[in-house]
Amino acid sequence: MSDPHDLSDSAFLRAVRGEPVSHTPVWFMRQAGRSLPEYLAVREGTNMLESCMNAELVTEITLQPVRRYGVDAAIFFSDIVLPLKAVGVDLDIKPGVGPVVAQPVRTLADVAAIPDLTPEHVPFITEAVRSLVGELAGMNGGTPLIGFAGAPFTVASYLVEGGPSKEHAKTKALMFGAPEVWDALMRKIAGISATFLEVQAAAGASAVQLFDSWAGALTPGDYERYVMPHSAAVLARVGALGAPRIHFGVGTTNLLSLMGTAGADVVGVDWRTPLGSAIQLVGDRAVQGNLDPTLVFAPTGVMTARAAEIIEAGRAAKGHVFNLGHGVIPSTDPDQLARLTEFVQSYSLG
Amino acid sequence: MSDPHDLSDSAFLRAVRGEPVSHTPVWFMRQAGRSLPEYLAVREGTNMLESCMNAELVTEITLQPVRRYGVDAAIFFSDIVLPLKAVGVDLDIKPGVGPVVAQPVRTLADVAAIPDLTPEHVPFITEAVRSLVGELAGMNGGTPLIGFAGAPFTVASYLVEGGPSKEHAKTKALMFGAPEVWDALMRKIAGISATFLEVQAAAGASAVQLFDSWAGALTPGDYERYVMPHSAAVLARVGALGAPRIHFGVGTTNLLSLMGTAGADVVGVDWRTPLGSAIQLVGDRAVQGNLDPTLVFAPTGVMTARAAEIIEAGRAAKGHVFNLGHGVIPSTDPDQLARLTEFVQSYSLG
Numbered sequence: 132m133s134d135p136h137d138l139s140d141s142a143f144l145r146a147v148r149g150e151p152v153s154h155t156p157v158w159f160m161r162q163a164g165r166s167l168p169e170y171l172a173v174r175e176g177t178n179m180l181e182s183c184m185n186a187e188l189v190t191e192i193t194l195q196p197v198r199r200y201g202v203d204a205a206i207f208f209s210d211i212v213l214p215l216k217a218v219g220v221d222l223d224i225k226p227g228v229g230p231v232v233a234q235p236v237r238t239l240a241d242v243a244a245i246p247d248l249t250p251e252h253v254p255f256i257t258e259a260v261r262s263l264v265g266e267l268a269g270m271n272g273g274t275p276l277i278g279f280a281g282a283p284f285t286v287a288s289y290l291v292e293g294g295p296s297k298e299h300a301k302t303k304a305l306m307f308g309a310p311e312v313w314d315a316l317m318r319k320i321a322g323i324s325a326t327f328l329e330v331q332a333a334a335g336a337s338a339v340q341l342f343d344s345w346a347g348a349l350t351p352g353d354y355e356r357y358v359m360p361h362s363a364a365v366l367a368r369v370g371a372l373g374a375p376r377i378h379f380g381v382g383t384t385n386l387l388s389l390m391g392t393a394g395a396d397v398v399g400v401d402w403r404t405p406l407g408s409a410i411q412l413v414g415d416r417a418v419q420g421n422l423d424p425t426l427v428f429a430p431t432g433v434m435t436a437r438a439a440e441i442i443e444a445g446r447a448a449k450g451h452v453f454n455l456g457h458g459v460i461p462s463t464d465p466d467q468l469a470r471l472t473e474f475v476q477s478y479s480l481g
Numbered sequence: 482m483s484d485p486h487d488l489s490d491s492a493f494l495r496a497v498r499g500e501p502v503s504h505t506p507v508w509f510m511r512q513a514g515r516s517l518p519e520y521l522a523v524r525e526g527t528n529m530l531e532s533c534m535n536a537e538l539v540t541e542i543t544l545q546p547v548r549r550y551g552v553d554a555a556i557f558f559s560d561i562v563l564p565l566k567a568v569g570v571d572l573d574i575k576p577g578v579g580p581v582v583a584q585p586v587r588t589l590a591d592v593a594a595i596p597d598l599t600p601e602h603v604p605f606i607t608e609a610v611r612s613l614v615g616e617l618a619g620m621n622g623g624t625p626l627i628g629f630a631g632a633p634f635t636v637a638s639y640l641v642e643g644g645p646s647k648e649h650a651k652t653k654a655l656m657f658g659a660p661e662v663w664d665a666l667m668r669k670i671a672g673i674s675a676t677f678l679e680v681q682a683a684a685g686a687s688a689v690q691l692f693d694s695w696a697g698a699l700t701p702g703d704y705e706r707y708v709m710p711h712s713a714a715v716l717a718r719v720g721a722l723g724a725p726r727i728h729f730g731v732g733t734t735n736l737l738s739l740m741g742t743a744g745a746d747v748v749g750v751d752w753r754t755p756l757g758s759a760i761q762l763v764g765d766r767a768v769q770g771n772l773d774p775t776l777v778f779a780p781t782g783v784m785t786a787r788a789a790e791i792i793e794a795g796r797a798a799k800g801h802v803f804n805l806g807h808g809v810i811p812s813t814d815p816d817q818l819a820r821l822t823e824f825v826q827s828y829s830l831g
Contacts, residue, residue, distance in 0.1 A: 298810055300775045307779030347732075350752060350773060382697075384734040385753055402700060403735055423700060425650045429657030460648055 136268050138275045138337055143204040147338060147375045147397055147417055149449040155442050156203035157475040158277070159468060160379070160399075161458030162196035163208045167465055169195050179224040183213045186258035193263055197270055199465060200472040204275050204338075204452075205267055207260065207331060211281030211342060212289055214327040217252040220245060220290075228294065235293035237305065242315045248323040250330050260334035275338060277377070278331030282343035283320040283361040290316070299348050306357050317361040325368035332374040339369050340377040340399070346390070347382025347401075354386050359393050366394035377419055381457055387412040402456025406444040417450030424455040427467045434467070435474045442478050486618050488625045488687055493554045497688060497725045497747055497767055499799040505792050506553035507825040508627070509818060510729070510749075511808030512546035513558045517815055519545050529574040533563045536608035543613055547624055549815060550822040554625050554688075554802075555617055557610065557681060561631030561692060562639055564677040567602040570595060570640075578644065585643035587655065592665045598673040600680050610684035625688060627727070628681030632693035633670040633711040640666070649698050656707050667711040675718035682724040689719050690727040690749070696740070697732025697751075704736050709743050716744030727769055731807055737762040752806025756794040767800030774805040777817045784817070785824045792828050 138144055142156035164170055173191055174182055182188045192208040212222055212230040221233035236242060250257065260276065267274040284302075289295070291302040306313045328339045343362060346354060366376050378390045379399025391398045391413040400409040400420035410418055422441055426434045438453070445451030453475045459468065488494060492506035514520055523541055524532055532538045542558040562572055562580040571583035586592060600607065610626065617624040634652075639645070641652040656663045678689045693712060696704060716726050728740045729749025741748045741763040750759040750770035760768055772791055776784045788803070795801030803825045809818065 298775060300778055300810055300812065303773070303775040304778035307776065307783050347753065351755060353773075382732050382753065385755070385758075403697065403732065405701060405735070408735070423653070423703075425648060425653040426657065428650055428654035433657050460650055462650065 136264065136335070138268075138273045141203065141273055141275050143275050143452060144337060144375070146450040146452050147377075149417055152480070154476050154480060155445060155451055155453045155478065157453040157472055158202040158204040158206060159196070159200075159455050159459050160206070162200065162202060162206060162468075163192045164459065165461035166459050166463040166468070167195055167199065169199075179210060179226075180213065180216050183209050184217070184255050186255045186262060189255070189259040190262045190266065193259075193276070194266055194270075197267065197274055200469055201271050201476070202274075202472055203476070204277050205263065206277045206340070207263070207279045207336065209256075209279050211286055211344070214248050214253070214280070214323045215245070215286065215290070218246040218248050218323065222289075230289045231294045232290055235301070236290040236316060237312070239312050239315055242312065242319055245319055247319070248326040250326070253327070253330055256327070256330050257334045260331050260336055264335035276336045278328050278336035278339035278374070280324040280327045280339065280341055280365070282341050282346065282365065282380075283317045283324060284346055284349070284358045285342065285344045286320045286324065287316055288345050290320075299345060303353075306353070310357075313357060317358070318364075321361040321364045325365045328365065328369040328374075329372060332369055332372045336374065338375040338377060340379060341365060341395075343378070343380040343390075346380035346386060349386070351385045351389060355389055359389055362390075363393040370394060377452075379419070388414070391416045397450070397452060399454070400456065406441055407447060410444070410448045415449055417452065418445065418448045419452040419454050421454065421456040422471075424457050424460050424463075427460075427463050427471065431467065431470055434471060438471060438474055439478060442475065442480075446480075486614065486685070488618075488623045491553065491623055491625050493625050493802060494687060494725070496800040496802050497727075499767055502830070504826050504830060505795060505801055505803045505828065507803040507822055508552040508554040508556060509546070509550075509805050509809050510556070512550065512552060512556060512818075513542045514809065515811035516809050516813040516818070517545055517549065519549075529560060529576075530563065530566050533559050534567075534605050536605045536612060539605070539609040540612045540616065543609075543626070544616060544620075547617065547620055550819050551621050551826070552624075552822055553826070554627050555613065556627045556690070557613070557629045557686065559606075559629050561636055561694070564598050564603070564630070564673045565595070565636065565640070568596040568598050568673065572639075580639045581644045582640055585651070586640040586666060587662070589662050589665055592662065592669050595669055597669070598676040600676070603677070603680055606677070606680050607684045610681050610686055614685035626686045628678050628686035628689040628724070630674040630677045630689070630691055630715070632691045632696065632715065632730075633667045633674060634696050634699070634708045635692065635694045636670045636674065637666055638695050640670075649695060653703075656703070660707075663707060667708070668714075671711040671714045675715040678715065678719040678724075679722060682719055682722045686724060688725040688727060690729060691715060691745075693728070693730040693740075696730035696736060699736070701735045701739060705739055709739055712740075713743040720744060727802075729769070738764065741766045747800070747802060749804070750806065756791055757797060760794070760798045765799055767802065768795065768798045769802040769804050771804065771806040772821075774807050774810050774813075777810075777813050777821065781817065781820055784821060788821060788824055789828060792825065792830075796830075
């Protein structure tokens with residue numbers, strides 16, 4: 132009798148390893164979230180960070196898109212700043228604004244004041260992952276769970292700016308002007324992100340995704356010097372547990388090859404870079420992506436024609452996981468995402 | 482006696498044409514604006530669109546950074562939506578928000594309701610350019626004026642979304658789902674932008690810059706099909722007047738070669754693409770750029786070392802105009818921009 136928790140032959144994990152698949156596996160960044168009425172319903176009265184610390188809610192929210200769409204992977208519902216909250220950083224997620232940090236980090240003392248994350252800070256994560264792994268084993272023939280963490284640069288930007296930022300000017304000023312503070316901060320966050328992913332992998336997540344949402348604001352030279360070593364440290368630690376690693380950022384055309392070298396098994400590609408070009412840049416790695424998330428607002432035939440082009444382009448990759456090129460836009464019609472899922476899963480790779 | 486208005490031997494215009502220069506010319510996108518205390522002083526009590534329609538204010542604001550920094554070119558002070566306001570579109574620029582359009586455009590009737598721009602709509606533009614050309618002839622040995630307009634895609638995004646947008650979802654939905662409305666809208670805006678630039682060139686502007694701020698949100702395929710023909714139409718019309726054309730957008734690594742082909746003499750490059758890579762992409766054209774605008778927040782030595790790298794990389798181009806890779810950030814210290822200007826202008830090209 133086979134182990135119901137052994138999902139290594141799932142389309143998602145086969146594609147990640149570069150093995151032949153019967154269909155291109157598909158999931159969507161932010162598939163769990165504001166585009167779903169069932170999400171809005173269960174979130175009512177609970178704020179974002181409370182939701183992320185409630186194992187029952189995390190389980191339900193993570194499962195919602197798997198039930199609705201039958202996607203090939205679940206993504207663990209959390210937030211980039213959740214581990215900071217868990218260690219005691221004074222921050223909140225303000226609706227319509229984003230994460231707001233009460234005391235922005237600027238000095239070595241500020242960095243030293245942030246505790247390291249231990250598994251004891253996040254028992255609700257272990258609980259939620261275990262519960263999810265149990266549930267997912269019985270869904271659609273067994274659905275892998277992808278763990279989630281923010282990458283050091285993106286998390287640092289929130290800590291240094293004190294909130295969301297378009298230009299990351301204070302963050303980069305610290306990076307350019309106080310390299311010793313920068314280095315200490317990035318090491319601190321890398322440790323926190325790595326532990327956060329390790330906890331998820333240890334509890335049964337089949338793979339992890341490291342989100343570096345804002346890395347695309349950097350030149351390749353600055354990324355390589357100030358950021359990549361820290362993301363690589365995170366990826367190395369979680370890689371030691373055997374979990375395949377997806378590495379994603381937005382606007383990263385100039386960084387794709389570095390983001391692969393940092394230690395990713397799969398490089399996530401935003402929609403700006405044609406998938407064929409991205410495949411050449413990442414070398415012998417699988418890719419994930421990359422339909423423009425606004426194409427779900429197009430007529431279904433236009434959307435699926437584009438999806439077909441992306442699936443075809445993906446054949447040149449070592450492996451290909453279909454996804455949008457960025458998160459699901461909240462105003463997205465779930466029925467259109469259902470059609471997209473069905474199209475990708477039934478597209479003949481013969 | 483030479484004509485004081487003949488600036489064809491200025492470093493800026495020589496670099497634009499790909500001729501040898503004694504120093505790399507430098508100006509800064511948004512050099513006129515909120516980073517300058519003298520700007521905040523003259524703008525007090527006058528809203529943005531009123532300021533853009535007041536020839537005396539436009540002249541003063543445009544000259545301020547030329548006086549302060551001695552940059553090699555002036556950029557005409559205006560706003561991307563000003564020509565729409567001039568033809569009667571009901572819109573306003575809300576402080577802290579951006580342009581807000583009262584009735585977003587969605588149908589052919591909406592497009593048809595927007596009048597074409599004629600020079601009679603913008604007498605204050607002609608007046609301001611003439612006044613500026615007179616003043617600039619006597620500044621720093623003669624300083625060229627660069628005319629300014631928004632490109633069709635970027636202007637369309639404001640009209641369709643009704644305001645600033647991160648994802649341009651409604652704009653792209655129109656583009657993908659109602660190509661006949663899209664085409665009519667883009668033709669309408671292209672006509673308006675072209676006339677707006679023609680008015681400036683006819684009044685004495687030495688060159689023009691077409692800003693396609695949001696083009697980087699498009700895949701190369703969509704840019705080429707839905708946007709580039711309309712930008713090319715604008716560039717062709719103003720090119721017929723003999724004014725050199727700069728074409729700029731943000732996050733355009735994948736579009737640089739197309740943006741050159743659209744009819745630019747100079748392709749503006751944001752900071753994400755290393756200038757050396759950009760030069761290979763744009764072919765036999767001059768380039769403009771591309772220091773990360775946050776580097777002015779770095780220690781002066783770090784900033785100038787990066788500027789030197791960019792000047793050196795620029796030697797491989799047909800011509801190189803130094804600039805930031807995007808607009809001056811409002812919190813920029815003007816003294817630091819003064820140091821940067823001096824550094825670039827005194828950097829030996831020998």
